[in-house]
Amino acid sequence: MEDNKLASGYCFRNNRDFLEIARxxxxxxxxxxxxxxxxxxxxxxPEKYLSASTVLKDSRSTKAGIAELADHSPVFIKRYNNKGLRYTLRYMFRNAKPFRTWQAAWYFEMNKIPTPKPLAASASRTAGILKSAYLVTESVPGTIPTLDFCRLMFESRKIQLEYAEAVGDLFSKMHKAGIYHGDSKLSNIYVSRRGKGAFSFGLWDLDGVDIRPKAICENLRASEIARTISSYIEISGRLGERADMEKAICLFTDSYSSASGTRLDMDSIRKKTRKYLKLK
Known part of the structure:
Protein backbone atom coordinates (compact mmCIF):
# COMPACT_ATOMS: atom_id res chain seq x y z
CA MET A 1 0.00 0.00 0.00
CA GLU A 2 2.87 2.38 0.78
CA ASP A 3 4.26 1.78 -2.73
CA ASN A 4 0.92 2.73 -4.28
CA LYS A 5 0.91 5.96 -2.30
CA LEU A 6 4.30 6.85 -3.76
CA ALA A 7 3.08 6.28 -7.30
CA SER A 8 3.37 9.32 -9.54
CA GLY A 9 0.20 11.37 -9.36
CA TYR A 10 -1.27 9.66 -6.28
CA CYS A 11 -1.42 12.90 -4.29
CA PHE A 12 -3.20 14.69 -7.16
CA ARG A 13 -6.17 12.30 -7.40
CA ASN A 14 -9.34 11.64 -5.46
CA ASN A 15 -8.54 8.81 -3.06
CA ARG A 16 -8.70 8.06 0.64
CA ASP A 17 -5.99 10.65 1.39
CA PHE A 18 -6.76 13.52 -0.99
CA LEU A 19 -9.67 15.36 -2.53
CA GLU A 20 -9.41 17.00 -5.95
CA ILE A 21 -11.80 19.83 -6.81
CA ALA A 22 -11.61 21.01 -10.43
CA ARG A 23 -13.60 23.98 -11.70
CA PRO A 46 -6.46 32.89 0.46
CA GLU A 47 -5.78 36.62 0.24
CA LYS A 48 -8.19 37.29 3.11
CA TYR A 49 -6.12 35.05 5.36
CA LEU A 50 -2.73 36.07 4.01
CA SER A 51 -3.46 39.76 4.55
CA ALA A 52 -4.39 39.03 8.18
CA SER A 53 -1.44 36.71 8.78
CA THR A 54 1.78 37.22 10.69
CA VAL A 55 4.00 37.69 7.65
CA LEU A 56 7.21 35.65 7.65
CA LYS A 57 8.36 36.43 4.12
CA ASP A 58 7.35 38.96 1.49
CA SER A 59 9.56 38.90 -1.60
CA ARG A 60 9.30 39.13 -5.36
CA SER A 61 8.76 35.38 -5.59
CA THR A 62 6.54 34.61 -2.59
CA LYS A 63 4.57 35.98 0.33
CA ALA A 64 4.05 33.72 3.34
CA GLY A 65 2.80 33.88 6.89
CA ILE A 66 1.04 32.19 9.78
CA ALA A 67 -2.73 32.65 9.65
CA GLU A 68 -5.61 31.57 11.87
CA LEU A 69 -8.57 29.75 10.35
CA ALA A 70 -12.16 30.40 11.37
CA ASP A 71 -11.95 27.40 13.72
CA HIS A 72 -8.84 29.01 15.33
CA SER A 73 -6.42 26.47 13.83
CA PRO A 74 -3.05 28.01 12.92
CA VAL A 75 -1.78 27.31 9.39
CA PHE A 76 1.10 28.37 7.20
CA ILE A 77 -0.03 29.96 3.93
CA LYS A 78 2.14 30.86 0.95
CA ARG A 79 1.37 32.72 -2.26
CA TYR A 80 3.60 32.14 -5.28
CA ASN A 81 3.98 35.33 -7.30
CA ASN A 82 4.19 35.46 -11.08
CA LYS A 83 7.59 37.08 -11.64
CA GLY A 84 7.06 37.91 -15.30
CA LEU A 85 7.20 36.49 -18.82
CA ARG A 86 9.84 33.85 -18.13
CA TYR A 87 7.86 32.51 -15.16
CA THR A 88 4.64 32.58 -17.20
CA LEU A 89 6.16 30.56 -20.05
CA ARG A 90 7.87 28.11 -17.71
CA TYR A 91 4.67 27.17 -15.90
CA MET A 92 2.33 27.03 -18.89
CA PHE A 93 3.16 23.34 -19.33
CA ARG A 94 4.32 22.42 -15.82
CA ASN A 95 2.58 21.81 -12.53
CA ALA A 96 2.22 25.04 -10.57
CA LYS A 97 4.78 25.44 -7.79
CA PRO A 98 2.40 24.71 -4.90
CA PHE A 99 1.54 21.36 -6.51
CA ARG A 100 5.21 20.48 -6.95
CA THR A 101 5.82 21.33 -3.29
CA TRP A 102 2.65 19.43 -2.35
CA GLN A 103 4.06 16.31 -3.99
CA ALA A 104 7.47 16.80 -2.38
CA ALA A 105 5.89 17.09 1.08
CA TRP A 106 3.93 13.88 0.46
CA TYR A 107 7.14 12.07 -0.51
CA PHE A 108 8.78 13.33 2.67
CA GLU A 109 5.84 12.11 4.73
CA MET A 110 5.78 8.68 3.09
CA ASN A 111 9.51 8.30 3.77
CA LYS A 112 9.05 9.38 7.41
CA ILE A 113 11.07 12.57 7.02
CA PRO A 114 9.56 15.30 9.25
CA THR A 115 8.08 18.23 7.33
CA PRO A 116 4.90 20.30 7.76
CA LYS A 117 1.97 18.33 6.33
CA PRO A 118 0.36 19.88 3.25
CA LEU A 119 -3.32 20.65 3.90
CA ALA A 120 -4.52 22.40 0.74
CA ALA A 121 -3.19 23.84 -2.51
CA SER A 122 -4.71 25.74 -5.40
CA ALA A 123 -3.86 27.12 -8.82
CA SER A 124 -5.94 29.23 -11.17
CA ARG A 125 -5.28 29.60 -14.90
CA THR A 126 -6.68 31.68 -17.74
CA ALA A 127 -5.97 30.43 -21.28
CA GLY A 128 -3.23 28.25 -19.81
CA ILE A 129 -1.52 31.16 -18.06
CA LEU A 130 -1.04 30.70 -14.33
CA LYS A 131 -2.82 33.55 -12.54
CA SER A 132 -2.63 32.55 -8.88
CA ALA A 133 -1.09 29.77 -6.80
CA TYR A 134 -1.29 29.05 -3.07
CA LEU A 135 -0.16 26.41 -0.60
CA VAL A 136 -1.48 25.81 2.92
CA THR A 137 0.37 23.54 5.35
CA GLU A 138 0.17 22.81 9.03
CA SER A 139 1.98 25.20 11.34
CA VAL A 140 4.72 23.49 13.37
CA PRO A 141 4.30 24.36 17.08
CA GLY A 142 7.19 25.44 19.26
CA THR A 143 9.65 26.25 16.49
CA ILE A 144 12.73 28.22 17.51
CA PRO A 145 13.96 31.04 15.23
CA THR A 146 17.16 29.94 13.48
CA LEU A 147 19.44 32.55 15.02
CA ASP A 148 18.07 31.93 18.53
CA PHE A 149 18.75 28.21 18.22
CA CYS A 150 22.21 28.83 16.76
CA ARG A 151 23.12 30.98 19.75
CA LEU A 152 22.27 28.02 21.99
CA MET A 153 24.07 25.58 19.72
CA PHE A 154 27.34 27.49 19.46
CA GLU A 155 27.51 27.61 23.26
CA SER A 156 27.07 23.84 23.67
CA ARG A 157 29.14 21.08 22.10
CA LYS A 158 26.41 18.63 23.10
CA ILE A 159 23.78 20.52 21.08
CA GLN A 160 26.17 20.82 18.12
CA LEU A 161 26.60 17.05 18.08
CA GLU A 162 22.86 16.47 18.48
CA TYR A 163 22.11 18.85 15.63
CA ALA A 164 24.71 17.34 13.28
CA GLU A 165 23.44 13.84 14.09
CA ALA A 166 19.86 14.88 13.32
CA VAL A 167 20.89 16.53 10.04
CA GLY A 168 22.88 13.45 9.04
CA ASP A 169 19.87 11.22 9.72
CA LEU A 170 17.44 13.49 7.84
CA PHE A 171 19.70 13.82 4.81
CA SER A 172 20.52 10.11 4.76
CA LYS A 173 16.82 9.16 4.62
CA MET A 174 16.16 11.84 2.05
CA HIS A 175 18.99 10.89 -0.30
CA LYS A 176 18.32 7.16 0.00
CA ALA A 177 14.71 7.84 -1.07
CA GLY A 178 15.88 9.78 -4.14
CA ILE A 179 15.04 13.20 -2.70
CA TYR A 180 17.33 16.22 -3.11
CA HIS A 181 16.27 19.26 -1.07
CA GLY A 182 18.17 21.83 -3.10
CA ASP A 183 18.42 24.59 -0.47
CA SER A 184 19.67 22.97 2.72
CA LYS A 185 20.69 26.10 4.61
CA LEU A 186 20.11 26.16 8.35
CA SER A 187 16.95 28.28 8.13
CA ASN A 188 15.32 25.44 6.17
CA ILE A 189 16.11 22.90 8.90
CA TYR A 190 13.55 23.74 11.54
CA VAL A 191 14.01 23.08 15.24
CA SER A 192 11.21 22.80 17.78
CA ARG A 193 11.26 22.27 21.53
CA ARG A 194 10.30 18.78 22.62
CA GLY A 195 10.67 19.30 26.35
CA LYS A 196 13.24 20.60 28.77
CA GLY A 197 16.55 20.66 26.91
CA ALA A 198 15.25 18.42 24.10
CA PHE A 199 14.66 19.29 20.46
CA SER A 200 13.08 17.79 17.36
CA PHE A 201 14.17 18.57 13.82
CA GLY A 202 12.67 18.61 10.34
CA LEU A 203 12.89 20.17 6.90
CA TRP A 204 10.68 22.77 5.27
CA ASP A 205 10.67 25.15 2.29
CA LEU A 206 10.48 22.32 -0.26
CA ASP A 207 10.06 24.53 -3.33
CA GLY A 208 13.42 23.45 -4.76
CA VAL A 209 13.06 19.72 -4.07
CA ASP A 210 14.00 17.31 -6.85
CA ILE A 211 12.59 13.77 -6.69
CA ARG A 212 14.50 11.10 -8.58
CA PRO A 213 13.81 7.41 -9.30
CA LYS A 214 17.05 6.29 -7.64
CA ALA A 215 19.15 7.26 -4.64
CA ILE A 216 20.85 10.65 -4.94
CA CYS A 217 24.33 10.53 -6.49
CA GLU A 218 27.47 11.26 -4.47
CA ASN A 219 28.07 14.63 -6.14
CA LEU A 220 24.65 15.99 -5.16
CA ARG A 221 24.96 14.50 -1.67
CA ALA A 222 28.21 16.41 -1.27
CA SER A 223 26.54 19.60 -2.53
CA GLU A 224 23.69 19.22 -0.03
CA ILE A 225 26.04 18.68 2.91
CA ALA A 226 28.36 21.50 1.80
CA ARG A 227 25.41 23.92 1.60
CA THR A 228 24.53 23.13 5.22
CA ILE A 229 28.14 23.46 6.36
CA SER A 230 28.56 26.81 4.62
CA SER A 231 25.35 28.09 6.23
CA TYR A 232 26.58 26.88 9.64
CA ILE A 233 29.88 28.73 9.17
CA GLU A 234 28.21 31.88 7.82
CA ILE A 235 25.79 32.11 10.75
CA SER A 236 28.56 31.45 13.26
CA GLY A 237 30.39 34.45 11.82
CA ARG A 238 27.29 36.63 12.11
CA LEU A 239 27.03 35.64 15.77
CA GLY A 240 30.72 36.31 16.41
CA GLU A 241 31.64 32.64 16.85
CA ARG A 242 33.75 32.06 13.70
CA ALA A 243 33.41 28.29 13.37
CA ASP A 244 36.49 26.54 12.01
CA MET A 245 35.74 25.27 8.50
CA GLU A 246 37.62 21.97 8.82
CA LYS A 247 35.97 21.16 12.15
CA ALA A 248 32.54 22.04 10.74
CA ILE A 249 33.14 19.80 7.73
CA CYS A 250 34.13 16.89 9.98
CA LEU A 251 31.15 17.50 12.29
CA PHE A 252 28.56 17.14 9.53
CA THR A 253 30.26 14.63 7.24
CA ASP A 254 31.00 12.24 10.12
CA SER A 255 27.35 12.35 11.20
CA TYR A 256 26.13 11.85 7.64
CA SER A 257 28.53 8.96 7.03
CA SER A 258 27.46 7.30 10.27
CA ALA A 259 23.76 7.56 9.34
CA SER A 260 24.10 6.62 5.67
CA GLY A 261 26.93 4.11 5.80
CA THR A 262 28.72 5.99 3.01
CA ARG A 263 31.89 8.05 2.91
CA LEU A 264 31.86 11.28 0.93
CA ASP A 265 34.84 12.75 -0.88
CA MET A 266 36.25 15.23 1.65
CA ASP A 267 38.10 17.24 -1.00
CA SER A 268 34.82 17.66 -2.88
CA ILE A 269 33.08 18.80 0.31
CA ARG A 270 35.83 21.34 1.00
CA LYS A 271 35.72 22.69 -2.55
CA LYS A 272 31.93 23.02 -2.55
CA THR A 273 31.88 24.60 0.92
CA ARG A 274 34.42 27.21 -0.14
CA LYS A 275 32.39 27.89 -3.27
CA TYR A 276 29.21 28.49 -1.24
CA LEU A 277 31.18 30.76 1.08
CA LYS A 278 32.68 32.48 -1.98
CA LEU A 279 36.20 31.82 -0.74
CA LYS A 280 39.16 31.43 -3.10
Whole structure:
Protein backbone atom coordinates (compact mmCIF):
# COMPACT_ATOMS: atom_id res chain seq x y z
CA MET A 1 0.00 0.00 0.00
CA GLU A 2 2.87 2.38 0.78
CA ASP A 3 4.26 1.78 -2.73
CA ASN A 4 0.92 2.73 -4.28
CA LYS A 5 0.91 5.96 -2.30
CA LEU A 6 4.30 6.85 -3.76
CA ALA A 7 3.08 6.28 -7.30
CA SER A 8 3.37 9.32 -9.54
CA GLY A 9 0.20 11.37 -9.36
CA TYR A 10 -1.27 9.66 -6.28
CA CYS A 11 -1.42 12.90 -4.29
CA PHE A 12 -3.20 14.69 -7.16
CA ARG A 13 -6.17 12.30 -7.40
CA ASN A 14 -9.34 11.64 -5.46
CA ASN A 15 -8.54 8.81 -3.06
CA ARG A 16 -8.70 8.06 0.64
CA ASP A 17 -5.99 10.65 1.39
CA PHE A 18 -6.76 13.52 -0.99
CA LEU A 19 -9.67 15.36 -2.53
CA GLU A 20 -9.41 17.00 -5.95
CA ILE A 21 -11.80 19.83 -6.81
CA ALA A 22 -11.61 21.01 -10.43
CA ARG A 23 -13.60 23.98 -11.70
CA UNK A 24 -12.63 24.65 -15.29
CA UNK A 25 -8.99 25.73 -15.28
CA UNK A 26 -8.97 26.10 -11.50
CA UNK A 27 -7.73 23.22 -9.38
CA UNK A 28 -7.86 22.76 -5.60
CA UNK A 29 -6.31 19.89 -3.65
CA UNK A 30 -7.34 19.17 -0.06
CA UNK A 31 -6.05 16.65 2.44
CA UNK A 32 -9.09 14.61 3.48
CA UNK A 33 -8.03 14.25 7.11
CA UNK A 34 -7.85 18.06 7.40
CA UNK A 35 -10.93 18.87 5.31
CA UNK A 36 -13.23 21.37 7.00
CA UNK A 37 -15.34 24.40 6.20
CA UNK A 38 -12.62 26.58 7.72
CA UNK A 39 -9.85 25.11 5.54
CA UNK A 40 -12.00 25.36 2.41
CA UNK A 41 -12.73 29.00 3.13
CA UNK A 42 -8.99 29.61 3.46
CA UNK A 43 -7.98 27.98 0.17
CA UNK A 44 -10.93 29.57 -1.67
CA UNK A 45 -10.20 33.04 -0.22
CA PRO A 46 -6.46 32.89 0.46
CA GLU A 47 -5.78 36.62 0.24
CA LYS A 48 -8.19 37.29 3.11
CA TYR A 49 -6.12 35.05 5.36
CA LEU A 50 -2.73 36.07 4.01
CA SER A 51 -3.46 39.76 4.55
CA ALA A 52 -4.39 39.03 8.18
CA SER A 53 -1.44 36.71 8.78
CA THR A 54 1.78 37.22 10.69
CA VAL A 55 4.00 37.69 7.65
CA LEU A 56 7.21 35.65 7.65
CA LYS A 57 8.36 36.43 4.12
CA ASP A 58 7.35 38.96 1.49
CA SER A 59 9.56 38.90 -1.60
CA ARG A 60 9.30 39.13 -5.36
CA SER A 61 8.76 35.38 -5.59
CA THR A 62 6.54 34.61 -2.59
CA LYS A 63 4.57 35.98 0.33
CA ALA A 64 4.05 33.72 3.34
CA GLY A 65 2.80 33.88 6.89
CA ILE A 66 1.04 32.19 9.78
CA ALA A 67 -2.73 32.65 9.65
CA GLU A 68 -5.61 31.57 11.87
CA LEU A 69 -8.57 29.75 10.35
CA ALA A 70 -12.16 30.40 11.37
CA ASP A 71 -11.95 27.40 13.72
CA HIS A 72 -8.84 29.01 15.33
CA SER A 73 -6.42 26.47 13.83
CA PRO A 74 -3.05 28.01 12.92
CA VAL A 75 -1.78 27.31 9.39
CA PHE A 76 1.10 28.37 7.20
CA ILE A 77 -0.03 29.96 3.93
CA LYS A 78 2.14 30.86 0.95
CA ARG A 79 1.37 32.72 -2.26
CA TYR A 80 3.60 32.14 -5.28
CA ASN A 81 3.98 35.33 -7.30
CA ASN A 82 4.19 35.46 -11.08
CA LYS A 83 7.59 37.08 -11.64
CA GLY A 84 7.06 37.91 -15.30
CA LEU A 85 7.20 36.49 -18.82
CA ARG A 86 9.84 33.85 -18.13
CA TYR A 87 7.86 32.51 -15.16
CA THR A 88 4.64 32.58 -17.20
CA LEU A 89 6.16 30.56 -20.05
CA ARG A 90 7.87 28.11 -17.71
CA TYR A 91 4.67 27.17 -15.90
CA MET A 92 2.33 27.03 -18.89
CA PHE A 93 3.16 23.34 -19.33
CA ARG A 94 4.32 22.42 -15.82
CA ASN A 95 2.58 21.81 -12.53
CA ALA A 96 2.22 25.04 -10.57
CA LYS A 97 4.78 25.44 -7.79
CA PRO A 98 2.40 24.71 -4.90
CA PHE A 99 1.54 21.36 -6.51
CA ARG A 100 5.21 20.48 -6.95
CA THR A 101 5.82 21.33 -3.29
CA TRP A 102 2.65 19.43 -2.35
CA GLN A 103 4.06 16.31 -3.99
CA ALA A 104 7.47 16.80 -2.38
CA ALA A 105 5.89 17.09 1.08
CA TRP A 106 3.93 13.88 0.46
CA TYR A 107 7.14 12.07 -0.51
CA PHE A 108 8.78 13.33 2.67
CA GLU A 109 5.84 12.11 4.73
CA MET A 110 5.78 8.68 3.09
CA ASN A 111 9.51 8.30 3.77
CA LYS A 112 9.05 9.38 7.41
CA ILE A 113 11.07 12.57 7.02
CA PRO A 114 9.56 15.30 9.25
CA THR A 115 8.08 18.23 7.33
CA PRO A 116 4.90 20.30 7.76
CA LYS A 117 1.97 18.33 6.33
CA PRO A 118 0.36 19.88 3.25
CA LEU A 119 -3.32 20.65 3.90
CA ALA A 120 -4.52 22.40 0.74
CA ALA A 121 -3.19 23.84 -2.51
CA SER A 122 -4.71 25.74 -5.40
CA ALA A 123 -3.86 27.12 -8.82
CA SER A 124 -5.94 29.23 -11.17
CA ARG A 125 -5.28 29.60 -14.90
CA THR A 126 -6.68 31.68 -17.74
CA ALA A 127 -5.97 30.43 -21.28
CA GLY A 128 -3.23 28.25 -19.81
CA ILE A 129 -1.52 31.16 -18.06
CA LEU A 130 -1.04 30.70 -14.33
CA LYS A 131 -2.82 33.55 -12.54
CA SER A 132 -2.63 32.55 -8.88
CA ALA A 133 -1.09 29.77 -6.80
CA TYR A 134 -1.29 29.05 -3.07
CA LEU A 135 -0.16 26.41 -0.60
CA VAL A 136 -1.48 25.81 2.92
CA THR A 137 0.37 23.54 5.35
CA GLU A 138 0.17 22.81 9.03
CA SER A 139 1.98 25.20 11.34
CA VAL A 140 4.72 23.49 13.37
CA PRO A 141 4.30 24.36 17.08
CA GLY A 142 7.19 25.44 19.26
CA THR A 143 9.65 26.25 16.49
CA ILE A 144 12.73 28.22 17.51
CA PRO A 145 13.96 31.04 15.23
CA THR A 146 17.16 29.94 13.48
CA LEU A 147 19.44 32.55 15.02
CA ASP A 148 18.07 31.93 18.53
CA PHE A 149 18.75 28.21 18.22
CA CYS A 150 22.21 28.83 16.76
CA ARG A 151 23.12 30.98 19.75
CA LEU A 152 22.27 28.02 21.99
CA MET A 153 24.07 25.58 19.72
CA PHE A 154 27.34 27.49 19.46
CA GLU A 155 27.51 27.61 23.26
CA SER A 156 27.07 23.84 23.67
CA ARG A 157 29.14 21.08 22.10
CA LYS A 158 26.41 18.63 23.10
CA ILE A 159 23.78 20.52 21.08
CA GLN A 160 26.17 20.82 18.12
CA LEU A 161 26.60 17.05 18.08
CA GLU A 162 22.86 16.47 18.48
CA TYR A 163 22.11 18.85 15.63
CA ALA A 164 24.71 17.34 13.28
CA GLU A 165 23.44 13.84 14.09
CA ALA A 166 19.86 14.88 13.32
CA VAL A 167 20.89 16.53 10.04
CA GLY A 168 22.88 13.45 9.04
CA ASP A 169 19.87 11.22 9.72
CA LEU A 170 17.44 13.49 7.84
CA PHE A 171 19.70 13.82 4.81
CA SER A 172 20.52 10.11 4.76
CA LYS A 173 16.82 9.16 4.62
CA MET A 174 16.16 11.84 2.05
CA HIS A 175 18.99 10.89 -0.30
CA LYS A 176 18.32 7.16 0.00
CA ALA A 177 14.71 7.84 -1.07
CA GLY A 178 15.88 9.78 -4.14
CA ILE A 179 15.04 13.20 -2.70
CA TYR A 180 17.33 16.22 -3.11
CA HIS A 181 16.27 19.26 -1.07
CA GLY A 182 18.17 21.83 -3.10
CA ASP A 183 18.42 24.59 -0.47
CA SER A 184 19.67 22.97 2.72
CA LYS A 185 20.69 26.10 4.61
CA LEU A 186 20.11 26.16 8.35
CA SER A 187 16.95 28.28 8.13
CA ASN A 188 15.32 25.44 6.17
CA ILE A 189 16.11 22.90 8.90
CA TYR A 190 13.55 23.74 11.54
CA VAL A 191 14.01 23.08 15.24
CA SER A 192 11.21 22.80 17.78
CA ARG A 193 11.26 22.27 21.53
CA ARG A 194 10.30 18.78 22.62
CA GLY A 195 10.67 19.30 26.35
CA LYS A 196 13.24 20.60 28.77
CA GLY A 197 16.55 20.66 26.91
CA ALA A 198 15.25 18.42 24.10
CA PHE A 199 14.66 19.29 20.46
CA SER A 200 13.08 17.79 17.36
CA PHE A 201 14.17 18.57 13.82
CA GLY A 202 12.67 18.61 10.34
CA LEU A 203 12.89 20.17 6.90
CA TRP A 204 10.68 22.77 5.27
CA ASP A 205 10.67 25.15 2.29
CA LEU A 206 10.48 22.32 -0.26
CA ASP A 207 10.06 24.53 -3.33
CA GLY A 208 13.42 23.45 -4.76
CA VAL A 209 13.06 19.72 -4.07
CA ASP A 210 14.00 17.31 -6.85
CA ILE A 211 12.59 13.77 -6.69
CA ARG A 212 14.50 11.10 -8.58
CA PRO A 213 13.81 7.41 -9.30
CA LYS A 214 17.05 6.29 -7.64
CA ALA A 215 19.15 7.26 -4.64
CA ILE A 216 20.85 10.65 -4.94
CA CYS A 217 24.33 10.53 -6.49
CA GLU A 218 27.47 11.26 -4.47
CA ASN A 219 28.07 14.63 -6.14
CA LEU A 220 24.65 15.99 -5.16
CA ARG A 221 24.96 14.50 -1.67
CA ALA A 222 28.21 16.41 -1.27
CA SER A 223 26.54 19.60 -2.53
CA GLU A 224 23.69 19.22 -0.03
CA ILE A 225 26.04 18.68 2.91
CA ALA A 226 28.36 21.50 1.80
CA ARG A 227 25.41 23.92 1.60
CA THR A 228 24.53 23.13 5.22
CA ILE A 229 28.14 23.46 6.36
CA SER A 230 28.56 26.81 4.62
CA SER A 231 25.35 28.09 6.23
CA TYR A 232 26.58 26.88 9.64
CA ILE A 233 29.88 28.73 9.17
CA GLU A 234 28.21 31.88 7.82
CA ILE A 235 25.79 32.11 10.75
CA SER A 236 28.56 31.45 13.26
CA GLY A 237 30.39 34.45 11.82
CA ARG A 238 27.29 36.63 12.11
CA LEU A 239 27.03 35.64 15.77
CA GLY A 240 30.72 36.31 16.41
CA GLU A 241 31.64 32.64 16.85
CA ARG A 242 33.75 32.06 13.70
CA ALA A 243 33.41 28.29 13.37
CA ASP A 244 36.49 26.54 12.01
CA MET A 245 35.74 25.27 8.50
CA GLU A 246 37.62 21.97 8.82
CA LYS A 247 35.97 21.16 12.15
CA ALA A 248 32.54 22.04 10.74
CA ILE A 249 33.14 19.80 7.73
CA CYS A 250 34.13 16.89 9.98
CA LEU A 251 31.15 17.50 12.29
CA PHE A 252 28.56 17.14 9.53
CA THR A 253 30.26 14.63 7.24
CA ASP A 254 31.00 12.24 10.12
CA SER A 255 27.35 12.35 11.20
CA TYR A 256 26.13 11.85 7.64
CA SER A 257 28.53 8.96 7.03
CA SER A 258 27.46 7.30 10.27
CA ALA A 259 23.76 7.56 9.34
CA SER A 260 24.10 6.62 5.67
CA GLY A 261 26.93 4.11 5.80
CA THR A 262 28.72 5.99 3.01
CA ARG A 263 31.89 8.05 2.91
CA LEU A 264 31.86 11.28 0.93
CA ASP A 265 34.84 12.75 -0.88
CA MET A 266 36.25 15.23 1.65
CA ASP A 267 38.10 17.24 -1.00
CA SER A 268 34.82 17.66 -2.88
CA ILE A 269 33.08 18.80 0.31
CA ARG A 270 35.83 21.34 1.00
CA LYS A 271 35.72 22.69 -2.55
CA LYS A 272 31.93 23.02 -2.55
CA THR A 273 31.88 24.60 0.92
CA ARG A 274 34.42 27.21 -0.14
CA LYS A 275 32.39 27.89 -3.27
CA TYR A 276 29.21 28.49 -1.24
CA LEU A 277 31.18 30.76 1.08
CA LYS A 278 32.68 32.48 -1.98
CA LEU A 279 36.20 31.82 -0.74
CA LYS A 280 39.16 31.43 -3.10
Missing amino acids: GANLVLIRRSADSAALRDCIEN
